[in-house]
Amino acid sequence: MVKEENILEIGQQQPAPPVRFEIVPNELFAIINLHDMQQGNSSFSCWSYVSDGLNRVGQKELAILIKQESKETEHDYPMDPLGLFLTVRQYAEQGSFVTEGDVTEFGESGFIDPKFRAMAYLRPLGIAGLDEPSSFLSCVLLTDEELEIARRFGLTRILSLLGYSYSHFPCPPWVDRGRKSVIDNTIKEGMDASILAKIPQFAIPGVRVQLAATKLSIRCPFGLQDGFNELLKQIPIEAPMVISTELDPDSNALLVWQATMENGPSAITPPGSDGSRVCGCSVLIFPEQDESNAQVVEDSFLLSLATPDWINLRKALMSGEDAAVDTPGGGRISIEWYHRDAEAGEAAAIGELPKAELPDSCARVASAELVSDSDAVAKSTNPGILRQYIEAVEYTILGYFVDRKANSHRQITVRCDLNPSNKAVWNMSSTPDEDRIELKGIELRLADLPAPGVVAGETVSFQLVFDIEPKV
Numbered sequence: 001m002v003k004e005e006n007i008l009e010i011g012q013q014q015p016a017p018p019v020r021f022e023i024v025p026n027e028l029f030a031i032i033n034l035h036d037m038q039q040g041n042s043s044f045s046c047w048s049y050v051s052d053g054l055n056r057v058g059q060k061e062l063a064i065l066i067k068q069e070s071k072e073t074e075h076d077y078p079m080d081p082l083g084l085f086l087t088v089r090q091y092a093e094q095g096s097f098v099t100e101g102d103v104t105e106f107g108e109s110g111f112i113d114p115k116f117r118a119m120a121y122l123r124p125l126g127i128a129g130l131d132e133p134s135s136f137l138s139c140v141l142l143t144d145e146e147l148e149i150a151r152r153f154g155l156t157r158i159l160s161l162l163g164y165s166y167s168h169f170p171c172p173p174w175v176d177r178g179r180k181s182v183i184d185n186t187i188k189e190g191m192d193a194s195i196l197a198k199i200p201q202f203a204i205p206g207v208r209v210q211l212a213a214t215k216l217s218i219r220c221p222f223g224l225q226d227g228f229n230e231l232l233k234q235i236p237i238e239a240p241m242v243i244s245t246e247l248d249p250d251s252n253a254l255l256v257w258q259a260t261m262e263n264g265p266s267a268i269t270p271p272g273s274d275g276s277r278v279c280g281c282s283v284l285i286f287p288e289q290d291e292s293n294a295q296v297v298e299d300s301f302l303l304s305l306a307t308p309d310w311i312n313l314r315k316a317l318m319s320g321e322d323a324a325v326d327t328p329g330g331g332r333i334s335i336e337w338y339h340r341d342a343e344a345g346e347a348a349a350i351g352e353l354p355k356a357e358l359p360d361s362c363a364r365v366a367s368a369e370l371v372s373d374s375d376a377v378a379k380s381t382n383p384g385i386l387r388q389y390i391e392a393v394e395y396t397i398l399g400y401f402v403d404r405k406a407n408s409h410r411q412i413t414v415r416c417d418l419n420p421s422n423k424a425v426w427n428m429s430s431t432p433d434e435d436r437i438e439l440k441g442i443e444l445r446l447a448d449l450p451a452p453g454v455v456a457g458e459t460v461s462f463q464l465v466f467d468i469e470p471k472v
Contacts, residue, residue, distance in 0.1 A: 013075050014075045014076070014077065014079075015075070016034075016074050016075055017032050017033045017034040017047065017074060017077070018031065018032065018033040018034075019031075019032050020032075020052075021082055023053075023082055023085055023086050023089075024053065024086070024089065027053050027056060028051070028052070028053035028054065028056075028085060028086065028089055029051070029052040029053055030049055030050070030051060030052070030081065030082045030085055031048075031049070031050045031051075031052060032047055032048065032049055032077055033047070033048045033050075034046070034047055034048075034068070034074050034077075035047075035048055035065075035453060036421060037065075037067075037174060037453075038450040038451065039166060039167070039168060039172075039450070044067060044068065045067075045068040045074075046065045046066060046067050046068060046174045047065070047066045047068060047077040047078075048063065048064070048065050049062075049063065049064040049065075049066070049081040049082075049085075050062075050063045050136075051063075051085045051088075053089070054085065054088060054089055054092065055135060057089060057092040057093050058092060058097065059088060059089065059092035059097050059098070060097075060098075060099070060135055060136060060137045061135060061136045061137070062081075062084070062085060062088060062121075062136070062137055062139055063124060063136050063137070063138050063139065064081050064084075064138075064139045064175065065138075065173050065174040065175060066078060066081075066112070066174065066175045066177070067174045067175060067176045067177065069177065069178065078112055080111060080112045084111070084119075084139075098121050098137065099121065099137075099205075100121060100122060100123055100137060100205075100246075101120075101121065101122075101155060101205050101206075101246055102120070102121050103118050103119065103120050103121075103142070103147070103150065103155065104118060104119045104121075105117060105118045105147065106118060106119070111141060112141065112175065112177060113177050115143050115144070115181070116141040116142065116143060116175075117142065117143060117144040117147055118141070118142040118144075118146075118147040118150075119139050119140070119141055119142070120139070120140045120141075120142060120150070120155055120158075120159075121137040121138070121139060121140075122137065122138045122139075122140060122159075122247070123137070123138065123247075123249065123384075124136045124137070124138050124382055124384075125138040125140075125170075125171070125173035138173055139175075140159070140162070140171065140173070140175075141175050142158060143181040143183070144181075145181045145183035145184075145188070146158045146181055146182060146183050148183075149183050149188070149191065152191075152197070152201070153191065153196060153197075153201065153244065153281070153282065154201070154203055154244030154245065154281055154282055155244075155246070156244065156245060156246060156247055156254075156279075156280075156281040156282070156299075157257055157281045157282075157299055158182065158183075159171040159247065159254075160254045160255065160256045160257065160268065160281060160299060161182040161183075161256060161257060162182055163254060163256070163268045164182075164256045164266075164268050165179075165182050167268070168268075169254065169268050169269055169270045169273075169388075170247050170254050170268070170279075187257075190259035191257070193259075194259075194298060195284070195297065195298075196242055196282065196284060196297075196298060196300060199240050199241065199242050199284065200235075200239075200240075200241055200242065201241075201242040201243075201244060201282070202231060202241065202242065202243055202244065203244040204220075204224065204227065204228075204231075204243055204244070205221075205224075205246070206220060206221035206224060206246065206340065207219070207220050207224070207243055207244075207245050207246065207283075208220075208245050208246055208247075208248040208279065209245045209248070209279065209280045209282075209283050209301055210248045210250065210251050210277055210278065210279050210280075211277075211278045211280070211294070211296075211301065212276060212277045212278070213276070214329075214330055214331040214332065215331065215332045215333075215334065216294045216301060216303075216331065216332070216333050216334070217334050217335075217336050218243075218283060218313075218333075218334070218335050218336070219248070219336045219337070219338055220317070220335065220336070220337055220338070221337070221338055221339070221340045222320060222337050222338070222339055222340075223320075224320075225317065225318055225319055225320035228317040228318050229318045232314060232317065232318055237287060237307075237310070237311070237314070238287050238288050238307075239287070240284070240285060240286045240287065241284075241285050242282050242283065242284050242285070242300075243282060243283045243285070244281070244282045245279075245280060245281060245282055245283060247279060248277075248279040249384060250277060251277045251278060251279035252269055252270055252273040252274070252275060252276060252277050252388065252391065253267045253268070253269045253273065253275035253276075253277065253278040253279065254267055254268050254269075254278070254279045254281075255267050255278060255279065255280050255281060255296065255298075255299040255300065256268055256299055257281070257298050257299040258298060258299070259298075261296070261297065261298075265278075265296040266299075270388045270389075270391075270392050271392045271396075271448065271449040271450060272391070272392030272393065272394075272395040272396040272399070272449055273388075273391065273392055273395055274356070274358065274395055280296075280299065280300050280301045281299040281300050282299075282300040282301075283300065283301050283303060284297065284300055284301065284302045284303065285303050285305065285310070286302065286303065286304050286305065287305050287307060287310040288305075288307055288310075289304040289305055289306055290306065291304075291306055291327070291328050292304060292305045292306045292309045292325055292327050292328075292333065293327045293328070293329060293331065294327070294331060294333055303333060305325075305333075309325040309333070312325055313325060313333065313335050316335040317335060320337055321335075321337075322334070322335060322336055322337060323335045351383075351387075353368035353369060353370065353387070353390055353462065354368065354387060354390060354391040354394065355368055355394070356391050356394035356395050356398060357398075358395065358398035358399060358402065360402045361398040361399065361401045361402050362401045362402075362404070362405065362406045362468060362469055362470065362471045363397060363398050363400075363401040363406075363412075363466045363467065363468050363469075364398075364466065364467050364469070365394050365398070365464060365465075365466060366411065366465040366466060366467045367463075367464070367465040368390065368394070368462070368463075368464050368465075369462065369463055370461070370462050371415065371461035371462055371463050372459070372460050372461045372462070376458070377460050379455075380454050380455050380458040380460050381418070381452050381453060381454045381455070381458075381460050382452060382453070385452045385453075386418075386452050386460065389449065389451065389452050390462060390464075392449055393414070393416065393446060393449065393464065394464060396442075396445050396446055396448075396449065397412075397414065397442055397445075397446075397464070397466060398466075399445075400441065400442050400445055401468065405470070405471060406468045406469060406470045406471070407470060408433075408470060409467070409468065409469055409470065410430055410431060410432060410433055410468045411430065411431050411465060411466065411467055411468070412428065412429070412430045412439070412442075412465070412466045412468060413428065413429050413430075413431075413463065413464070413465050413466075414426065414427075414428050414442075414463065414464045414465075414466070415427040415428070415461065415462075415463045415464075416461065416462055416463075416464075417459050417460075417461045418451055418452065418454050418459065418460040418461070419454060419459050420453075420454045420455060420457070420458065423451060424446065424449070424451045426443050426446060428442065428443065
């Protein structure tokens, strides 16, 4: 039961969550709850703040997670987000909205803590139980140093560094008031000396870049071609340029900035992921090269392009058409267009479950299905996070059988029940023969995967079937 609260008298203790505050009578509310969160093997509590009523003025609802500090009780949640919800509503009434990828800057007093000088808005992260996830934005706070780098090199660079710092893909959804900035003087000096710092950079909302196997795709939302037309007409065809890119929701790996490439690329991935779809923080385009190819540099992709290939891709960006060029090494560089509206509709549903593949494994995913009703699942947890978790489970089990030989064919059935305590309950069986030691070994590996959040009173269940075949 969510308690209703309108006014707190001076000295009155704040009510324990869950609680619903009325900010604008009958128009705008804030729902505050307390959740258990998982970071690797550690667990902690977070207060969630979810607005209710911003959509009445055409603004997406906002969701914020704030980590509870050790000395705080459940009553000690900060009230700052309520003021934020009110301010965002007031701007929306004047026709000024915040959207995915936007950043709001604060004054010297900051937000929640003086060191947080800005807030970035992202697609929902880590908030379970939203009725329509595509109608919400998650809020991530940035320090002054992080804001400066986000302005220069794009927001995704900071998000990936936050994800790397907390070992959480793509970035931690909670506000940790005790954290330090991910940008120090050494990192800033390294970025200042970077090749990306020496080339004009353009932040174009909605552009994404992903490398899958030998194909590098630059993905743009329909409607952006007019903006590309105006931009590219002002840039000489031979001039290099950098395009900042946003997080690609279809990726399962994210490049992280590093000063040198001596040890190869650095990236973060969800638990159990094979990192087969790598998202970058920007695209660096170098025309007038002898031949075309793509490579990783820092946290981005460098495209060396022969003039005819760049003309081909450039025309695609200006016309809204798909295009692709092949590289001498057998790769492909493509321009692809997507519909944001269609993508938003898909985000609210779980859709077909993934079936991961691992060539070196003697196991394969025979089937993957939800046991729970799909509509109920969409209301109980974040569908995108659940899909990533299921894929991580599959890769973990497939990986278990990479170095293990199968003497005969068998089938392993794995059922998972996810509950609100952020725990996964496993039920496994094997036919025609059952090896309890083997099943226990699989379960121990799965225990390292942080389970997605589920709303109180609900359970989300799925079942996977694996065929185990002897290696030839």
